[in-house]
Amino acid sequence: MDKKLDASFERVEKALAVLIDSMTKFTPSEKAANDVVKAERDLFLGLEELEVHQRNVVRIKQLKQETEALDAQTKQTISALWEMRKELVAVAPTKFAPAKEEKYPFTTQQLLEYARRISRNTLPPPGVTNGVDLSTATPTTPDDQAGGGPDASFAASVGGGSGQGTAASTPAPGVQDSFVSQAPFQSQTGATELPVHLKPAVNPLENAPFFTFPTIDRIRSGALAQYQDLVNRGIDPKNYDPEEEERRLKQEEQDRKDAEERARQEREEQDRRMREERERMARERELARQQQQQEGGMDRRGSVLAPGQGGGQPSRSAPKQFTFLDEDDDDEDED
Amino acid sequence: MASEPMSVGSSAQDPPPVPDATSQEPKHGGHTRFELELEFVQALGNPEYVNYLASRKFLHNPAFVAYLDYLQYWTRPPFLQYITYPTSCLKMLELLQVERFRKDILSPNLTQALIMDGMKAAVEWHREG
Structure with a gap:
């Protein structure tokens, strides 16, 4: 350049x-x-x-x-x-408890079923407020509800001693607010709805508490309580099934009744046989006695009557006696 | 999976088998181990019950603390789906792993506060949703 x-x-x-x-x-x-x-x-x-x-x-x-x-x-x-x-x-990898973490796929249907199952324990029924004032826009702070009861001091200490408002005073403005806010709405929709101040009266769930955990009563009537009851009664609950036990007892009772019934029937049968035997022996004795009498009578008649007359009469009278005995015997058989 | 007898001395590290139509589980007082443990872990969701356990000094018993640790299998599938009180039960199970909480729950004030907060949270969560 x-x-x-x-x-x-x-x-x-x-x-x-x-x-x-x-x-x-x-x-x-x-x-x-x-x-x-x-x-x-x-x-x-x-x-x-x-x-x-x-x-x-x-x-x-x-x-x-x-x-x-x-x-x-x-x-x-x-x-x-x-x-x-x-x-x-250098960061140590997180070790999950099960080394072979398995995936558990689930379907929407299963998820919805689970949601339906738990919803009665997670979602309060309509109308249940648990004392929370639902008319305010923002959720209340924990110490707003700190009125009365043993939690007052705890809430006071948590809230720095400022939350001294009582629970009784908290819902009152809420009710008034809702009344005021809903009054125009009510006049617009007509008279099909109850006045707000009457609504709590017809709501059976008014002031009903909703818990997200099993109540003490439920725990007391559960399987663990039954377990404890068995332990208290001195029964080892292991491999003990009250239903099975009840079935077993019922079965034993039934067996016992059946055995008694069988024994009774056998006894009756035996009695009947003995009675029949006795009757049979009595009949035989009677028959033998009559035969003896008959033979004795014939001997006597034979000695008294003439041989020609004596042979005809007993032959006619004898069937009568036998016929009578036969009829008697038939009656016995029918029994 | 072989079922283990329910006693402290046995190796209770394995969760009980999930019940199905063919299982022949030994019964304890008419209920399987699965049923009893499910009921117990859900009962733990009740702060009053935990307070009762604390008052009976169960929560200071190392064997019982180990049992609480063992019960954490309910936070994992497939057992999770059987819990019908998930909100309070799982949180309480988590809290019970902390020694400080096991001591503090002896206080009736804390018990009552847990109950009240749980009741309010149930309503407010729904409202927010």
């Missing part, structure tokens, strides 16, 4: 010298003047080029500075990254 400018200057000087020389000789040459103008134009062009050059140099310097700054930034970032990586590596 310098050489180019030097050449331009030199050319200008030479042209100027030629012009001056020609002028001093009083022979001004137009060509020399044109040369000067031309050389000067070249010089200006060269100077403009120099300006551009210098601007470029400045720009290059700026760019170099920028590059250096960016280099520094890159280095800084990389070193920060390295530091961070080192720190990350």
Whole structure:
């Protein structure tokens, strides 16, 4: 660049010298003047080029500075990254209790069923306020409810002693506020709704408490209480099932009754057999006695009557007696 | 999973099996270990009950503290889905792991404050939602 400018200057000087020389000789040459103008134009062009050059140099310097700054930034970032990586590596990984953490996928249906199951214990029924004033826009602070009861001192200490408002005084403005705010609404909708001050009277859940945990009564009537009851009665609850026990007792009772019934039936059967036996023996004895009597009678008749008459009469009378005995025997069988 | 008898000396580190139609769990007083522990962990949600336990010095018994630690399996699936009082029960189970709380719950004031705050939170949570 310098050489180019030097050449331009030199050319200008030479042209100027030629012009001056020609002028001093009083022979001004137009060509020399044109040369000067031309050389000067070249010089200006060269100077403009120099300006551009210098601007470029400045720009290059700026760019170099920028590059250096960016280099520094890159280095800084990389070193920060390295530091961070080192720190990350140094952080001990959290160890979850079960090493093989299993995923338990569930469906929307299951989720909704669970929500339905727990909602009766997490969501108060409509109308239950638990003493919270629902008419105010913002939730009350814990010490707003600190009226009465053993929690008063606790709440006072928590709230720095400022929360001395009683619970009795808190709901009162709330009721009034709701009455005032709902009065215009009521007049617009017509007379289908009860007046606000009567609503609590028809709401069975008014002032009913809602707990998010099982009540003491429920705990006292639960399985653990039954367990404790068994322990108190001196029964080892292990492998003891009251229902099973009850079934077993009932079964034993039933078995006992069945056995008694069977024994009774057997006894009756035996009695019946003995009675029949006795009757049979009595009949046999009777029969034997009658036969004896008959034989004895025949002997006596045979001795009294003539042989011709005595053979006909007993043969006629004997069937009568047997017929009678047969009928008696039939009756017994029917029994 | 083999069921363990429910006593302090036994290795009660394994949670009881989740009941299904085919399980033949031994019963304790007519209830399975699963049922008893589920009922107990939910009863812990009642601050009055925890206060009662504290008054009977259960919460100072190392075996009982270990049992409370063991009961934390209810905070994980698949057992979590059986808890029907999740809000108070799980929080109380978490609090009971802290020794300071086990001492403080002996105070009737704290018990009452827990009850009142729980009642209010149940209503206010719903209102905010």
